Amino acid sequence: MPASLRRLDPLLGDAVLRDPDIAATYAVDSSYGASAPETFTVVRARDTQDVVAVLEEAQAHGIPVVPQGARTSLTGASCATEGAIVLNVEALRGIDIDPVEGHARVGPGVVNADLKAAVREAGLFYPPDPASADTCTIGGNVATNAGGLCCIKYGVTADYVKSLEIVLPGGEQIRTGKRTAKSTAGYDLTGLFVGSEGTLGVVTSALVRLIPAPDLALTALATFDSLDEAARAVLALRADRHRPALLEFLDRASIAAIQAMNDFGFPSGCEAALLVQSDRPGHAAEDVERYAATLADLGAAEIAVADNAAEAELLMKGRRMLNYALEAKGGRLAEDACVPVARLGDFVRIGQEISERTGVEITLSGHGGDGNLHPSLFFEHGDVDGWHRAEAALEELLRAALDLGGTITGEHGVGVQKRRFLEWELGAAEVARQRAVKALFDPSGIMNPGKVY
Ligand SMILES: Cc1cc2nc3c(=O)[nH]c(=O)nc-3n(C[C@H](O)[C@H](O)[C@H](O)COP(=O)(O)OP(=O)(O)OC[C@H]3O[C@@H](n4cnc5c(N)ncnc54)[C@H](O)[C@@H]3O)c2cc1C
Known part of the structure; x- marks a missing residue:
């Protein structure tokens, strides 16, 4: 722990991770080539007061802070930097569901899949579903504006965040947005913090919108001998009056990698595959049959349709193995x-x-x-x-x-890995404007420095 932070030691107690081997596992995320810096301190916040204490001291002494959830970032965004405090908030895990308003107040450390399971018990649905849903946290999802497999119908994390509680550098606590169904009072600071990758402040609670639970999804799987036909089928399915809940694409190299792991039934030499699902209450079976007809019209070589949830999951199995197949x-x-x-x-x-x-x-x-x-x-x-x-x-x-x-x-x-490309997309003037916005919330530049900008 840096000398300047020793004052915090009695306050933080066992929130400070003292075993260097365990601490090293908190220094890296899931990005390729990530490595731990020489000096860093890991604080596993037990509550919001720990977050406030760290951000007060960090600001006072100019110490960098890396907010952190489950470290599934693929861009280096949650890796420790030299001399930083890694402020892990996985222990902030409350879930408070309000079925009348149709929202839940959620701690940043709640794992995405756990939130989904909790709200389903109340007949509700929290749609954002990154492929890492079993491990990644709501705080990380908010900070990266996570997407996933069902965005084609349901959108991304930003579409579900109504209000955030945030601790700013220096320890000030703010709340953005409203609990109400609507509000047009002032700028949308919630939108600013969603996707800010820990560069503005630490999210200590998120109020997320919930929707009525859909049916269990049914699936159609189609393979194509032509990439162009598969690409045209994607456009046709998007134009369906009842848009699919999932529409995944696999190219021939991905299919070969999956088949190299195990035989998931993809014919050898096919150019592309599409997986398409419907979860429309009462109409999923009819939807997937219609999607299958569209896929056949557009030249699919082989089509399989699942008429129950277990079969639907079997058809998805190859897709779900993709990450392991590629890692191998x-x-x-x-x-x-x-x-x-x-x-x-x-x-x-x-x-x-x-x-x-x-x-x-x-x-x-x-x-x-x-x-x-x-x-x-x-x-x-x-x-x-x-x-x-x-x-x-x-x-x-x-x-x-x-x-x-x-x-x-x-x-x-963007994290670390795409920093050098940001100006290609935004241009120098826009990057300068965004840096100025960051400086408003983080004048000393202690929040996740070296990430994004
Ligand atoms: C196998 C695999 C599949 C994936 N699939 C998808 C996918 O389908 N869709 C997708 O969008 N992403 C995907 N990801 C990427 C990753 O899971 C997401 O970016 C996820 O949102 C990160 O959550 P986390 O809890 O792991 O956050 P971390 O990796 O710990 O942090 C990510 C960023 O959020 C910031 N942060 C974390 N918590 C807070 C907080 N409380 N306050 C402020 N900032 C915070 C960190 O500083 C960092 O900038 C995948 C990753 C893996 C490994």
């Missing part, structure tokens, strides 16, 4: 870009062309219904040249996403 291939940059949905096929083709030209193996799969793919770029573990070649291929891919009218990140955020 070696070193990889697990990436994130989003293009207008109409340019999905172009983006995949450009990725395949970059892969062939550079020799960097690339898979392109993800939330096709949003135009949001998670390219993976591979290299041998420990092969530094290979890693640099993958980084160079990634630059080309992100340039292509921007040229197609897209963005360098659909849902994972």
Whole structure:
């Protein structure tokens, strides 16, 4: 612990993590190549008062603070930096559901899947569902504006956050937004904090909107011999009057990786696969049959339709194995870009062309219904040249996403790894404006420095 913080020692007590081996596990997130700095302190806040105490002292002594949830960030956003206090808030876990207003007040440490399970018992639904839902926290989801598999129908985290309780550097506690169904009083500071990646303050509570629970989803799975046909099918399904609750895309390289793990029934040599679901109360079966007919009209080679929830989950199994299948291939940059949905096929083709030209193996799969793919770029573990070649291929891919009218990140955020690309997307003047906004809330620049900007 830095000398300047020793005053806090008696106050924080066992909130300070003193075992260096355990502390080291809090220094890194899930980004490739993350490593612990030489000096840092981990504080596992027990309550909001611990957060206030840390931010008062950190501001007074100019000590950097890294707010932290479950460390599933893929961009280095929750990694410790030199001399920082890693302020982990996983222990702030309350859930208070108000079924009449249709919202829940949630501690930032609540795991996404636990919130979903708790509100389902009340017949309600919290839609945002990152693929990391079993581990990531609501605080992390708010700070990254997390998306996931069901955004095509339900949107992203920002669409569900009504109000936030935040501790600012210096220890001031503020509340943004309102509990009411609507409010137009003043600027939308809730929107500013959602997606701010811990660079403005620490979220200590979130009031999230809930909706009536849908039915269990049913699934159709289609494979295609042509990428263009698969891309056209995505557009047709989006235009359906009852939009799918999930529309996932797998390219041929992702399918090969999944099949290399186990036989999930994908025919060899197919160019692309789509998974589509409906959860519309009382109409899911009819919807997936209609989606299947659309997929057949648009040239699908093979189609499987699940008429019960267990079968639906079986069809999803290959998709759910994707991350493990890609991890098993070696070193990889697990990436994130989003293009207008109409340019999905172009983006995949450009990725395949970059892969062939550079020799960097690339898979392109993800939330096709949003135009949001998670390219993976591979290299041998420990092969530094290979890693640099993958980084160079990634630059080309992100340039292509921007040229197609897209963005360098659909849902994972900027963190450390995409900092150098931010100005490509926003331009120097916009980055300067955003830095000025940060300075308003964090004049000493102690909040998650080196991340985003
Ligand atoms: C296998 C896998 C699949 C994934 N799939 C998806 C996906 O489908 N969609 C998606 O959007 N993301 C996905 N992610 C990325 C990641 O899970 C999300 O970004 C998630 O929101 C991070 O939550 P966390 O609790 O792990 O936060 P952390 O990684 O701990 O932190 C993430 C950021 O939030 C900040 N932060 C955390 N808590 C607070 C707080 N209380 N106050 C202020 N700032 C805070 C941190 O400083 C950091 O900037 C995936 C990651 C993995 C490993």
